[in-house]
Amino acid sequence: MNARERINVMPEFNMLIVDCDVLVRENGRYTVRREYDIAIRGNRIVALAPTGQLDPAHSELCIHADNCLAIPGLINTHTHAAMVLFRGLAEDVPIEVWFNEYIWPLESNEEPEDIYWGTLLAIAEMIQSGVTTFADHYFFCDEIARAVEESGVRAHIGWAVFGHEGEEKLRQTAEFAARWQGGAGGRITTWMAPHSPYLCDESFLRKTAAYAKALGVGIHIHCSETPEQVALSLKQYGVTPPAMLARAGVFEVPTLLAHGIALTPEDIALVRNHDVAIAQCPKTYLKLAMGTAPVRAFLEAGITVGIGTDGAVSSNTLDVLEQMRLLALDQKQAAKDSTVMPLQTVLDITFRGSAAALRAPDLGEIAVGKLADIVLLRQDSARLFPTHDPLANLVYAAQASDVDTVICDGQLLMRHGRLLTIDLPRVRAEVSARLERLSQRAAERRIATYPTM
Amino acid sequence: MNARERINVMPEFNMLIVDCDVLVRENGRYTVRREYDIAIRGNRIVALAPTGQLDPAHSELCIHADNCLAIPGLINTHTHAAMVLFRGLAEDVPIEVWFNEYIWPLESNEEPEDIYWGTLLAIAEMIQSGVTTFADHYFFCDEIARAVEESGVRAHIGWAVFGHEGEEKLRQTAEFAARWQGGAGGRITTWMAPHSPYLCDESFLRKTAAYAKALGVGIHIHCSETPEQVALSLKQYGVTPPAMLARAGVFEVPTLLAHGIALTPEDIALVRNHDVAIAQCPKTYLKLAMGTAPVRAFLEAGITVGIGTDGAVSSNTLDVLEQMRLLALDQKQAAKDSTVMPLQTVLDITFRGSAAALRAPDLGEIAVGKLADIVLLRQDSARLFPTHDPLANLVYAAQASDVDTVICDGQLLMRHGRLLTIDLPRVRAEVSARLERLSQRAAERRIATYPTM
DSSP, X not given: OOHHHHHHSOOSEEEEEEEEXXXXXXXXEXXXXXXXXXXXXXXXXXXXXXXXXXXXXXXXXXXXXXXXXXXXXXXXXXXXXXXXXXXXXXXXXXXXXXXXXXXXXXXXXXXXXXXXXXXHHHHHHHHHTTEEEEEEEESOHHHHHHHHHHHTOEEEXXXXXXXXXXXXXXXXXXXXXXXXXXXXXXXXXXXXXXXXXXXXXXXXXXXXXXXXXXXXXXXXXEEOOSHHHHHHHHHHHSSXXXXXXXXXXXXXXXXXXXXXXXXXXXXXXXXXXXXXXXXXXXXXXXXXXXXXXXXXXXXXXXXXEEEOOOOHHHHSSOXXXXXXXXXXXXXXXXXXXXXXXXXXXXXHIIIIIHHHHXXXXXXXOOSTTSBOOEEEEEOOSGGGOXXXXXXXXXXXXXXXXXXXXXXXXXXXXXXXXXXXXXXXXXHHHHHHHHHHHHTOOOTTSOSOOOOXX | OOHHHHHHSOOSEEEEEEEEEEEEEETTEEEEEEEEEEEEETTEEEEEEETTSSOGGGEEEEEEOTTEEEEEOEEEEEEOGGGGGGTTSSOSOOHHHIIIIIIHHHHTTOOHHHHHHHHXXXXXXXXXXXXXXXXXXXXXXXXXXHHHHHXXXXXEEEEEEOGGGHHHHHHHHHHHHHHHTTHHHHTEEEEEEEOOTTTSOHHHHHHHHHHHHHXXXXXEEEEOOSHHHHHHHHHHHSSOHHHHHHHTTGGGSOEEEEEOTTOOHHHHHHHHTSSEXXXXXXXXXXXXXXXXOOHHHHHHTTOEEEEOOOOTTTSSSOOHHHHHHHHHHHHHXXXXXXXXXXXXXXXXXXXXXXXHHTTXXXXXXXXXXXXXXXXXXXXXXGGGOOOSOHHHHHHHTOOGGGEEEEEETTEEEEETTEESSOOHHHHHHHHHHHHHHHTOOOTTSOSOOOOOX
8 A cells, every 4th residue: 555545544532442341221220341443534433342343543643541441521510610820829718718718819919821821730630630620700701711711621600790890790790601602613612600598699690590591501509508698698688599599590591500418308309300410529618517418318309410619719629520539528428327328329410411411422431433532541559459340440549640541522632641732831820920929918808798687 | 988988987877868858856845947967876866957067978778868858657556557468348338247247257267377477568568658666456467577677667566355265365575575576676566455354354454454564564444435435334344434444553564555436534534543545546536436535635634645547447558647647637527626636636646645555755856866757758749749838748748659769767668668677569469368268257156246235
């Protein structure tokens, strides 16, 4: 075959991942297939077969993955990515101090360019941790979108806004949503992102819902993080936060509630009747002693639940595998029952649930026709042997740093631990140059105030 | 200088670790010194100085450690190392099922050689996770000692024994303690290891205490793991498990209690008046929904607390960093107070506390005169940047797989992630060959029975 002939032969696949174990979902249950190949064309998975059946010669690129477990790219359904800039700056403090004396004074220092570099640092961490999609709820979102576009990951971005910032600011966040919807070759989805019922009043939320309806986008919002917030809502509105959101029309568009720790049984009955999903970030709840969300009640009611990391100032990492494990551990402990939140349920929340929470059914599964977001986890650590139960190893023994290779939208973002789309030393240098200014704290210069009873 | 002259010059140091950050304890508080060198002679740390002050030419071996954080070798104060053989075999089950239908039937399959290979696998995992010392409570302890001797780690080994095995068996466990005390060049310390007050009666424990006194060794025992065990003790003995242990004379020798989740305020008052330390393994407690130990009450009473991993069938890993993090998270959540178990306390339990729990004051600290057990953690992951608070990064963001280099007793056990004393592929092959036999379960063939009320 001469050079001209080679050029004329169109390869059947753009990428073939060869000889890995693969986490798949069959008849509603997760299982691991041994010695399988995964074929990718464009940004889709087009074949899945026992090793030997697909011809590597028919692929542009061949990824040898023996001794790796392929899992769907992890999905982070709730984060404030650029908060990695402040990692470690607010330890061992109560939640109201955390907001009023740390986070919101610190965030008053942020300028758009900080968010670009902070988001790139966060994306680098997420890729290193096997996260290919994140739902970001933060500020200066054009900078976030630029970082997403350049780094090759997938993101659901909402521009966080407080009621006190006013209608003109709300309109600007809607303009962002319109501007970037479907951006980065379809990798960006936008949402409206009012901060919370306690910092956005009912009228502001009604206007937000109107924008969301007009744009055909969803709403991503914090809700019922603590019993105190519920008490405050009852005092201010006469109803719980979800009931106020429903009254304001928020639940008339696809809604993603972050946390919902203090949802009541009546709230759960309300939520289940609308298109509302809930993101769970248990490391934050444990670290800030916020209590345990009634996740089993959510699931029993048929509500979609996904996993998030929250920001790195509460969770310290953007590690979805760790949050998955902590969800199971915290739920078992709170229920005083080690049989709750079994492996199948934990995996279902992490993969199918998180994809559904972002209304992205083409994510979260390695199957023909799904988007090609795939992570290869090295299996050679002593910690992952023996493999009596590969699902138990994945949930309770795998670590973010087992991630060897990351593929998003059919493109390689990391191979053998080397980031291919982000110049991490450059990002670290840019972030370092900003840290002194960013870490100033002046309580009178804060972007919002956490209300207490 | 010619060859003869070089030979005649005795190097001042055997190893010099150059240009690392170092976790040190100064005036009772942990802090990180930047750009420091650590000099080792024999098995001791002999100098600690800013980089540039110690001459690498005076050292036999120079370890370049820029971009690493040096921490004391981690100490695992309670484990059943060879249970890694069964990792993943007993998921999502209640504690009595875990014992009676899984662990004790499975353990009836074990033969001495299995314990040798299982312990080597566990040691490989511990070295990869930065653990240089472990307190093992298991069977066929000559095999454990052999694995420890060959692999270069440090271990405190007690031969687990049940009351129903009788006095002759107890005598044999005492013989083991005598035979291996101070073994492996001083790296092995032995203990008596009766299983628990619920499976060793008072008379058996009195005889155990007599052996311990005669041998000058301590006693390592499970105690008050659940409220049900306390109720059972009250019914059987009229007192709580610690009171029964005190009555049997156990507390007349140095004692290490595993777990103590259900210790009462009276138990704590009793324990504080004796030479008794408590090992905490929170991942097991969370996973088996066993509740949260009153660790703050232990500390307020002045009781020494250390960190352990328990066996890998409950904790899935032998990862002390993870247990440290979970201790803080579980304690904060249980106390409904995010200010409890602050970073300084968590680190104090992990390093100074764990060393004290094993009565090994020369461990757990990087300081001149201490034993040279040192772990270098890579700091180049995006997850560990910025370093506003290196202690927060260590407690809440570091992972076992950040471990780059492990030194124990002045000897290199791992360098750049490569195990130097264990042939892991050989160990995996030997373990694999045993798995089918080891994973048989016949309930009637179990080594003990977990009592229920």
